[in-house]
Amino acid sequence: MTEPATTPAERIHYGACNLCEAICGLEFKVRGNEILQIKGDTADPLSRGHICPKAVALKDIYEDPDRLRKPMQRIGDQWQEIEWDAAFDLVATELAKAHLRDPDSVAAYLGNPSVHNYGVLTTSGQMLSPIRTRNRYSATSVDQLPHQLMAYWMYGHQLMVPITDIDRTQYFLVLGANPMASNGSLMTVPDFRHRLKALHARGGRMVVIDPRRSETAEVADAHHFIRPGTDAAFLLGLLKVMLDEDLLRPGRVAAFTDDLDTALDAIRPFELAALAAHCGIDEQVIQTIARDFAGADGAACYGRMGVSVQAYGSLCQWLIQLINLATGNLDREGGMLFTEPALDLVNGPAGSKPGSFGKHHTRVRGLPEFGGELPVAALAEEIETPGAGQVRALVTIAGNPVLSTPNGRRLDAALDSLDFMVSVDIYLNETTRHADVILPPTCALEHEHYDMIFHHFAVHNTARLSEPLFDKAEGTMHDWEIFQAVGKRLAEKLGQPARAMPRPQQIVDLGLQASPRKLSVKQLQATPHGLDLGALRPTLPERLVHADKRINAAPKPMFEELLRFGETLRDVMPASAGLKLIGRRHVRSNNSWMHNSHRLVKGNARHQLLMHPDDVSARGLTDGSTVRVRSKVGEIRVEMQASDEVMPGVVSLPHGWGHNRSGTRMGIAEAHPGASNNDLTDEHFLDGLSGNAALNGVPVEVLAV
C-alpha cells in the first residue's frame, strides 16, 4: 500500500550571506529542500535587516543545474564524471609527479570567494602545504594588496586596516569606492544607505572623488571627477594645503608615531598648482576639502578599489593613512578605528602571520612576494617561460583568473599548455575548462560558516556563526573534505609525515577561545542572530603589532615612490590625449559566477561600455552601437552607451564578464556574455611598488565596428 504523501513542514533558518564583504544576516523560509523566501535578519546586530539583490543568488546557486556536484575529468575535449576516490588519486599522483620534478613547478591560485569561505581559509593549506611551492597567487594582487602592504608596514600586520567609524564621523571623504553598490569593501558596512542618512541627519557630509558619478557619488554632498590614476596628486594636494595652512594636529597618536615629520617634509616641496593640474581638480576645491576635513569633528578619508588598482596604488594608500593620522583622525571616534573581532587574527595566540614583503620574487620579471604570494600578473609568463621553476601544474580554488586578472587572453592560452591542472570549483567556467580534473565542493547553504576575515574590517564589532541550511546531498563533499583527502594522499606519495587535519569548526573554536574575547563555537551556536560586541573604540597603541608598539609613518620605500610619482607630474595629459579605461561595480554583480543567476542578470544589460557623449560624437559613434575597444594587449567588441556619468576622456566597463568562450557550462552566463575588461588590461601595467595590477587608467581606443 502506498503511503499518502506528506508535505514537509515549513521552517525558519538564520544564517549570514557570504557572497560579499557585508556579512548580512539572512532569514530563510524553507520547506523540505525548497527555499520559499530569503529576507534580511532584522535581529542581526551588524546588518540590522539589510540585504541586497545578490542574496537571492544563494538560492539560485543551490538549485543551479549547471553547478557541478561530482568530480569531472576531461578526456580530450569531453568531460566525464568520475568517483571521488579515483579523482583524488589522479590529482595526488599528478601533483606529486610535478612536485618531484620541481616543487616550484606547481602553482596555486585562490580566487576571491576563498576569503569568504572558512573551509578554504582553514584547510586549503592541508592540500597545498605538501607541495611547498613558492608559486602561490591569489586575487589579492588584483585588488587590495596596497592596503595590506601599508597595514603591515605602518601598523605591523597585514589585517590591521583602519576602518571608517561611519556611524559617528562628520566628514566622510571617499575615493574610488562605491559603497552604495558594494556595501563596503575593507569596510564591512551593510546598509550603507541608512548609515549615510544618519550621517546627514547629524549634520555630517560625504564628498566623493571618482572619474564616474557612481551610485555613491549620486547621494554625496559633493562629487568631483578625477583623472583616472591620478589620485596620488589629489591626496598630496590635500596634505600640501594642510601643511601650508598649519592645519595638521595628530593629537594623541603622535606620542607613539615615528617619522611623521619626515614623511610630511618629503611632501612639502610639491606645488599645489601642479598637483591640481595633474588630477584635474581645481586648486580651490582641494583647498576647501583640506580645510573642511581638517576642521571636522571626526573625519575619515577612505580609498578603495579604484585607488588601489592603479599605477600608484601603494602611494595612494600611504597618503590616505597619513591624512587620517596627521589630522588626528586615526584611532579616534568619528575617524578611523581598528576592530576587535571575536576571532582575532591580528593579536593574541590566534594571530596569523603579520605579513612579509620581497622575501622572494617572480622568476621571470622579479616582482616581489607579499605575505607568501606573488603578483598574479606574472602567472602567464611563469607558465610560458622555460627554465627551472617554470610552472607546469596548477591548482585553482574558487577562482576564474582568465576573467579576473590582467591580459586574461594570454593566461587563457597559457593554461592550455600546462601538463596538469586541477580546479576546486562549483562551475565549469572560462578558467576551469582548462583543468584536467574539477573537484566541486558543496555550496554555501550546505555547510556551516564563520567569517574569519571580514569581521576585522567591520564598522561594528559582532560575531556570527551560520549553521548549514541543508544537509549536503548524498555523494557530495565539502571543500575541507576535498582538501584533506588530496592532502593526505599527496603527503603519502611524497613520503611526508602525516599531519593533524582538524575540521574548520575545530580550528575556529580554538581561534575564538584563544582570542581576547574568549568566545566559543558553542556560544555562537546559541546565538543564531549573532552577538553584538560593541562599537569600535580607540585601541592604540596596545593593538599595534610592531614589537615597539609604535606606528611607522614613513616606510622607507615610500620616499622612492614619492620621487617616482613627482617625475610623472611633468606629463600632464591634455584631455585629448586619449581614453582611459576604468572599472565599475553594480549591486547585482560581484564575481563572474554570479552571472549564472537568472535573477541577477535579467532586465537591462549592465555590461556596456559607458562613454561620455562628447567622446561619442567626437569619434562619430552611435549611442547603443557595438564598438571595438582596443588596448595595447587586445581588442573586444561591446555595446556602448553614451553617458555623462563618466567624465570626458574616460570609458568604464564592469569586470567579470566575457562568457563567450567555448567549452564552459554556465548556460545563463553564456546567454549574457558581455566582454571581459581583462582582455584589455595589461599584465605589465602595475602598481610599481607592490606589483598589484593597475586595472584603472588603462589607455584604450574606441572605434566603430
Ligand code: SF4
Ligand atoms: S550586501 Fe548582498 S551579497 Fe553582500 S552580504 Fe549582504 S546580502 Fe549578501
